[in-house]
Amino acid sequence: MSQEIVRILKNIFGADTRIEVSVPDGELFGHYSTNFALRQAKLKGIPPLELAKEYAARIAAAAPARFFQKVEAAAPGFINFWLSDATMQKEFAAIARDKKYGAGTIGKGKTVIVEYSQPNIAKKMHVGHLRTTIIGAALANILELSGYRVVRWNYLGDWGTQFGKLIAAYKLWGNKKSVEKDPIEELQKLYVRFHAEMKSDPELEKRGQEEFKKLEEGDRENRKLWEWFKKESLKEFMKMYKTLDVDFDVWIGEAFFEREMKATVKELVDKNIAERSEGAVVAKLDAAGLPPALIQKSDGASLYLTRDIANLRYRLKKYKPAKILYVVGNEQALAFEQLFAIAALLGWNSAELKHIKYGLVLGAGGKKLSTREGTAQLLEGVIGEAVAKASEVIEVKNPDLTLAEKMEIAFTGAMGALKYNDLKENRTTDIIFNWEKMLDFSGDSAPYLQYTYARLKSILRKSQAVGAAESQNAKSKSVEPALKTGDAATLVRTIELALMRKLFEFPDIVERAGELYSTSTLATYLYKLAVATNKFYETTPILKDDDVARRSARLVLAASAARILQKGLGLLGIKTLEKI
RNA sequence: GCCCUUGUAGCUUAAUGGAUAAAGCAGGACUCUUCUAAGGUCUUGAUGUAGGUUCGAUUCCUACCGGGGGCACCA
Numbered sequence: 053m054s055q056e057i058v059r060i061l062k063n064i065f066g067a068d069t070r071i072e073v074s075v076p077d078g079e080l081f082g083h084y085s086t087n088f089a090l091r092q093a094k095l096k097g098i099p100p101l102e103l104a105k106e107y108a109a110r111i112a113a114a115a116p117a118r119f120f121q122k123v124e125a126a127a128p129g130f131i132n133f134w135l136s137d138a139t140m141q142k143e144f145a146a147i148a149r150d151k152k153y154g155a156g157t158i159g160k161g162k163t164v165i166v167e168y169s170q171p172n173i174a175k176k177m178h179v180g181h182l183r184t185t186i187i188g189a190a191l192a193n194i195l196e197l198s199g200y201r202v203v204r205w206n207y208l209g210d211w212g213t214q215f216g217k218l219i220a221a222y223k224l225w226g227n228k229k230s231v232e233k234d235p236i237e238e239l240q241k242l243y244v245r246f247h248a249e250m251k252s253d254p255e256l257e258k259r260g261q262e263e264f265k266k267l268e269e270g271d272r273e274n275r276k277l278w279e280w281f282k283k284e285s286l287k288e289f290m291k292m293y294k295t296l297d298v299d300f301d302v303w304i305g306e307a308f309f310e311r312e313m314k315a316t317v318k319e320l321v322d323k324n325i326a327e328r329s330e331g332a333v334v335a336k337l338d339a340a341g342l343p344p345a346l347i348q349k350s351d352g353a354s355l356y357l358t359r360d361i362a363n364l365r366y367r368l369k370k371y372k373p374a375k376i377l378y379v380v381g382n383e384q385a386l387a388f389e390q391l392f393a394i395a396a397l398l399g400w401n402s403a404e405l406k407h408i409k410y411g412l413v414l415g416a417g418g419k420k421l422s423t424r425e426g427t428a429q430l431l432e433g434v435i436g437e438a439v440a441k442a443s444e445v446i447e448v449k450n451p452d453l454t455l456a457e458k459m460e461i462a463f464t465g466a467m468g469a470l471k472y473n474d475l476k477e478n479r480t481t482d483i484i485f486n487w488e489k490m491l492d493f494s495g496d497s498a499p500y501l502q503y504t505y506a507r508l509k510s511i512l513r514k515s516q517a518v519g520a521a522e523s524q525n526a527k528s529k530s531v532e533p534a535l536k537t538g539d540a541a542t543l544v545r546t547i548e549l550a551l552m553r554k555l556f557e558f559p560d561i562v563e564r565a566g567e568l569y570s571t572s573t574l575a576t577y578l579y580k581l582a583v584a585t586n587k588f589y590e591t592t593p594i595l596k597d598d599d600v601a602r603r604s605a606r607l608v609l610a611a612s613a614a615r616i617l618q619k620g621l622g623l624l625g626i627k628t629l630e631k632i
Numbered sequence: 633g634c635c636c637u638u639g640u641a642g643c644u645u646a647a648u649g650g651a652u653a654a655a656g657c658a659g660g661a662c663u664c665u666u667c668u669a670a671g672g673u674c675u676u677g678a679u680g681u682a683g684g685u686u687c688g689a690u691u692c693c694u695a696c697c698g699g700g701g702g703c704a705c706c707a
Contacts, residue, residue: 072648080651087650090687100687128687130651172707213706261705306707332705343635349705356707383701385636409637412701449670465670477645481638482700488657489644494670495656496645503670511667564648576646579655590672610667632670 053143053556055563057084057133064114065107073133075557079546082124082132083553090129100129107131140549143556147612154559154619158566159200162374165367166192166202169298170380172209173285173305174218174239177292178428179413179485180381186471186625187410188379189298190571193623198566203371207363208305210282212356214243216264218281219274220256221246223263235284265353268310282307295435296467297625309362313354316362317347325397340393342386360391368400377569379408382480408569411482429485438466441491442499453631461632468498468626475624476579478572496579498626501617504582506632508614511594515607547591548606551584551613558616562623571624578620585613 054073061071071088093100104125112123122134168188196202221242231238250256267274320326326335331350347358388407442462493499565573597603618628
């Protein structure tokens, strides 16, 4: 709806005028509001309020007939808009009828690659992986609804010195049987032990580097071990992604670009972007104000940055994307600045490259969690704990449900809570891992949104029963009653109108969330929508309304709110529940 | 030392340069013969410090103070 008002204003004031429309809280300052007269007043040297009044009159005269109920100038120079009943009615009908309500077109014809999750082979996923996986998946969904063709890319950490270390550790202390029994668990133990012993035996580090060098040179034994580690790891990752309900289109990892390392380094040297230094090869980035970036080690082995460069070339060529989003933690900010600077030097400017940063998940006391140190909070443990807690809550709140229902609700509620907890915040600051916060199912949380949805569905289910009793016509059994002309006018109460206007915001919110790469924009909106919905069914009789036309309109409103809640939560990767 | 990032109520967070800074948790008071009390209603409480730009600053700039991360052979 905001976009529509902007279009109307641009028709009047010219397409080049910078006009933004916002939605004020409450109704005091209109349903919609703009400050563009304030800006114009400054350029023109006219007192703002005077200009706003003049503009308001022009808008009232030139806007489509009966679109606005009222257009008003307000100090110091805002212009506030109130929608007419006819406009509300029309938009309401669109929500009720249009299954695609909220879909945008700004990404039409464009491809965006979203890289997220990036688990490391032979390591357990921990709470840090939850952030990238959940945020990346949600952004991909949001951009897809905005019209983009989205490529969901899981860039596996399946190459690098860490595998040299792992191979060295396996050769020293590992045995096939125990790895086969519990692959990642056992491999991770080896890795942790290797790092622990490295502290007292510096020779080990060198040994790890040598094993990686051999792997990169095609040593048969190391190659076999690596393939085996990767295969076993992927099996476990697939289980986790199924639990998280997250999917990918491309599973290409770092190893895929291994063969292009030498050529990539050579290209950078030939183009005078990189040079030899202390036996290694570094890219000089002083011009970009960045420290030099290492792209080849002195023993000739490659580095992550080199692989990222090769990967970028591959992506640009194969997908011709308009954007590439890297959903990776804050800590790698410098690495991405360097990658983007190198891309600029190479003249690769066809795509917008964006590092979507998020804060680290720290342990108690603000300490960094580390797989090496064995202090990471494992994802499977967190999920198990959350489901257990959710089961307890259900036992208290709703003991009469069947066991199957309880299990479904516990799982869906717990997963929703974990995801929502990450998605509602847009923080680039670090987050201290907090059980209490993660397992809080009341207030601003996924279970509250799921509860709201379930209550709406419960009312709608009962309306079918009522409808069947009242009418012989089998077709009226539809869950969503047909919208009748004039229904909006019968939705007279402020709360109902407030809920309707909340629904109108959905398309604007999806677009803004996509533009800002902000899941919290959407999550915060859904929470406010749920609050408005709760007020609605707490204060307004729906099934018990005697006025048939009004009851029908209220049912449509309930059905529409349910649909938008479900759609919005779906974008965030959170499932709804019919009962809770 | 340099670079990035961050500082909002007791705690965790919201707020495209706008109007009265918005919630949740915790605390206090109400509310289940009425469509699910994981709810609703009321209530206490905040922009690190000092300047600057602006009609208007939580938001932009400068300095200071505090937190976190990074800075050549890890990713």
